[in-house]
Structure formats: C-alpha cells, structure tokens
Amino acid sequence: MTITLADYIAALEIGPHEGCPCDECRPAMRRRNAARAAIIADDARPSTSTQIWYLAHPVSAPDRAGVEANAWRALRWLAWLRRNSTAVIVAPWIAGVLSGEDDADPAQRERALLDCEAVVRRMTGIIAVGGRWSAGMARERAVAAEVCDLTALGEDPPLTGLAVDALLPVGRR
Structure with a gap:
C-alpha cells in the first residue's frame, strides 16, 4: 500500500x-x-509514488548567512519529509542557493523564481514549510496544481519520527 x-x-x-x-x-x-x-x-517506506512534490521554503534573509541558513533548514525539512512519506519530493532551488546564487540581486532572484515556477508547473503540487509564506513561495503557490501547507508546523521540522504525529494538530486547510 x-x-x-x-x-x-x-x-x-x-x-x-x-x-x-x-x-x-x-x-x-x-x-x-x-x-x-x-x-x-x-x-x-520505499518511494513508489508517482506523485512528485516541490518543496517550498522561505529563502530571503537580510544577509548571505541568513539565506544559507534558510537553505540548510529547507534541507532538514526535505530529509524529514522523505523519511516520513513515500512521495517523491524535490527542491532543486537549494542547489542554486548553496552554489552562490545571489538572492539580493534582483535579476538573479527573478531568474531563480522563473525557474522555480517552471518546475512547479510540472509537479503534483507544492509542500509549503518553514513557518511562513514568503513572496517567492506565494508565486510558486500561484502556479501549483495542489498545495500542502505545513507552515503551521513552524520553521523547523518536527522532532518526531512519524509525520502523522506532527500533522494531526495542524488542521485541514
């Protein structure tokens, strides 16, 4: 099953x-x-799903260290979701952030968001995490077929091993 x-x-x-x-x-x-x-x-728990979901997480921060911290937090979310779900979950934007794309440069940020929107259009939907909706995440949501909003779980993934334990108190949206 x-x-x-x-x-x-x-x-x-x-x-x-x-x-x-x-x-x-x-x-x-x-x-x-x-x-x-x-x-x-x-x-x-092997990934046998034909659903492919895009992980959306806030990126912007006042400085480069904050942007990188957000990327590492998103990686923790990705690991948590992969451990607790059979869905295929991708976050291709993390590679761009960690390889040095400058979120503070409007041209680079716009190019990155256009790339993200193109990827999201091909996915089952997005999973929003990170405790809040950012402007970039809102753009991704606007082109998504489905949205799974887990932002109410907070900035960091839950410590529990079972996803259902963390999801139960959230309520349906």
Whole structure:
C-alpha cells in the first residue's frame, strides 16, 4: 500500500466542531481515523509514488548567512519529509542557493523564481514549510496544481519520527 500526501491530509480532517462526536462530525472523524490507520499500518517506506512534490521554503534573509541558513533548514525539512512519506519530493532551488546564487540581486532572484515556477508547473503540487509564506513561495503557490501547507508546523521540522504525529494538530486547510 502506498501512502500519499493526500492520505496525510485526510488524516488531518476534523468535523465542523473540532473533536466533537456529534452526528455532523462523525463522517469526518471516520475518514480521518481510516486515513490515520492506513498511515500507521504502512511500515514499508520505499518511494513508489508517482506523485512528485516541490518543496517550498522561505529563502530571503537580510544577509548571505541568513539565506544559507534558510537553505540548510529547507534541507532538514526535505530529509524529514522523505523519511516520513513515500512521495517523491524535490527542491532543486537549494542547489542554486548553496552554489552562490545571489538572492539580493534582483535579476538573479527573478531568474531563480522563473525557474522555480517552471518546475512547479510540472509537479503534483507544492509542500509549503518553514513557518511562513514568503513572496517567492506565494508565486510558486500561484502556479501549483495542489498545495500542502505545513507552515503551521513552524520553521523547523518536527522532532518526531512519524509525520502523522506532527500533522494531526495542524488542521485541514
């Protein structure tokens, strides 16, 4: 069984009254519980997904050290998502940042964002992380087919080993 990001999102589902067992909330709770059970039962984690997701993370910072720190934080997110999901997740922009592209140069930044938009158009969607939406991420979101918003999890990836543990309190968007 392959668990997709859609399964993780289904595991977030809550009824109209969060945590309420009323008749109006029961169908959402059943779907959520079934998705959670499928995720927990999936102990084989090789990437067999045909879905390819783009990792979106804030890059800009006041100085080069901050830009590099953001790239390294994005790498930690990428590692966490790959450990806790069977989806293929890519972040080609990280190579550009770490190889010296200058985010402070408007021409280089625009070229990088155009490249990112071209890649996003070919993906299943984007996974937004990093605690906030930046202007560049908003441009990527505008051309994405689907958006999985995990920014509410904070700047850094959760310390837990199971993605579902971190995703459950987020709520569905």
